[in-house]
Amino acid sequence: MNNPVYRSVFKKEFQDLVELKRALGFAYVSEANAFRRIDSFFIKNNLNNKCITKEICKLWCCKKSHESITNQGSRISTMRVFCRYLNTIGLPAYIPPKGLTRKAPRYNAHIYTDDELKRFFSVVDKSRSVPSECPYRGDIMPIFFRILYTSGMRVSELRLAKLNDVNLNEGCITVHEAKNHKERIIPIHPLLVDRCILLKEKIHTTSPEDEYFFMIRPTKPMSLANVYKNFRRYLEKAGISHTGHGPRVHDFRHTYCVNLLRKWTDEGKDLLAYLPYMKTMLGHEGFEETAYYLKLTSERFPYIKDQLKQSFPDLIQEAIIDEEHEFY
Numbered sequence: 633m634n635n636p637v638y639r640s641v642f643k644k645e646f647q648d649l650v651e652l653k654r655a656l657g658f659a660y661v662s663e664a665n666a667f668r669r670i671d672s673f674f675i676k677n678n679l680n681n682k683c684i685t686k687e688i689c690k691l692w693c694c695k696k697s698h699e700s701i702t703n704q705g706s707r708i709s710t711m712r713v714f715c716r717y718l719n720t721i722g723l724p725a726y727i728p729p730k731g732l733t734r735k736a737p738r739y740n741a742h743i744y745t746d747d748e749l750k751r752f753f754s755v756v757d758k759s760r761s762v763p764s765e766c767p768y769r770g771d772i773m774p775i776f777f778r779i780l781y782t783s784g785m786r787v788s789e790l791r792l793a794k795l796n797d798v799n800l801n802e803g804c805i806t807v808h809e810a811k812n813h814k815e816r817i818i819p820i821h822p823l824l825v826d827r828c829i830l831l832k833e834k835i836h837t838t839s840p841e842d843e844y845f846f847m848i849r850p851t852k853p854m855s856l857a858n859v860y861k862n863f864r865r866y867l868e869k870a871g872i873s874h875t876g877h878g879p880r881v882h883d884f885r886h887t888y889c890v891n892l893l894r895k896w897t898d899e900g901k902d903l904l905a906y907l908p909y910m911k912t913m914l915g916h917e918g919f920e921e922t923a924y925y926l927k928l929t930s931e932r933f934p935y936i937k938d939q940l941k942q943s944f945p946d947l948i949q950e951a952i953i954d955e956e957h958e959f960y
Contacts, residue, residue: 636667645682645718683723683724684725684726705732744883755870766849775846776854784892795832795836890929
C-alpha cells in the first residue's frame with residue numbers, strides 16, 4: 633500500500649484523512665499522492681498556520697499554462713475534499729466552489745472498425761524487442777493489446793496486473809484497487825490463455841509472484857507513456873489517422889463494449905438480463921455509465937437501434953459518459 637510522506641503544517645491532517653478513508657475500505661492511493669502535491673504547494677508558499685484562506689485556495693485552483701481543463705478540475709476537486717475534511721474537524725478552510733472550470737468538450741469515442749482492428753493487430757504482431765531498452769516488447773505487446781480489446785479493461789488495470797493476479801489455470805485476471813474501489817475478476821479470452829502461458833514461461837522463469845506480468849524489465853511495469861508511445865507508432869504504421877484527439881488507447885474499451893452489445897443483440901439475447909454482466913465486467917458503479925454503450929451501439933449500428941430502444945428507451949436517449957474520471 634502506498635504511504636506518502638507529508639511534511640507541511642497539515643501533515644497530520646493529510647495522514648489522518650488517508651487512514652480514515654482506508655479504514656472505510658477505500659484504496660485511496662491516487663488521492664494520497666494528490667495530497668502530496670498539495671502538501672508541497674503549502675510548503676512552497678510558506679503556509680505555517682493551520683488555516684486555508686480564500687487567497688491560498690484560489691492560488692492553488694488557478695489553471696497552469698501546461699495543464700488541461702480536466703487536470704485543473706481534478707486538482708480543485710482534491711483540494712475541495714481536503715478543505716471539507718478540515719471543516720469537519722474544526723479547522724478553518726475555504727472550500728473552493730464548483731464551477732471554477734469551464735466544461736471540457738466531450739470526446740466522441742472512436743469505435744474501431746473490424747478492418748482497423750485487423751490492420752492494427754497485424755502491425756502489433758511485428759513488434760521488435762530492443763535488448764537494451766525494452767527486451768520483452770515483441771513478446772508482450774501483441775498479447776497486451778489483445779487482452780485490452782477483448783476484455784474491456786482499463787489500461788492501468790492491465791499494465792499493473794501482477795503474476796499473482798493472473799490465474800492462467802482459470803483463465804482470468806483479478807483487478808484490485810480499480811476505479812470505484814471495486815475488485816473484480818476478468819476472464820481472459822480462451823485464445824489468449826495459451827499465449828499468456830508461453831509468455832510467462834519465457835520471461836518469468838525466476839520472477840516472484842508480485843512481479844508485474846507485463847513488465848518492461850524486472851520490477852518495472854509499462855508506464856502510460858510507454859503504452860501510448862507504442863500505440864501511436866502502431867496507429868501510424870496501420871494507416872489509422874490520428875486527429876490529435878483520438879483514436880485513443882481507451883477506445884479499445886469502448887469498442888469492446890459496443891461489439892459485445894452488437895453480438896448479444898444479433899444473437900437475440902435479452903439485454904435486460906445481460907447488461908448487469910457488462911456493468912460488473914467494466915467495474916461501473918451504476919447503470920448510467922454502462923448505458924452510454926447502449927447509445928454508442930445504436931449510433932454505430934442503426935440497424936439494431938429499434939431493438940435497443942425497446943429495452944432501454946430512456947437510457948439510450950439520456951446517457952452521457954463522464955470521461956473526467958476514467959483513467960489510463
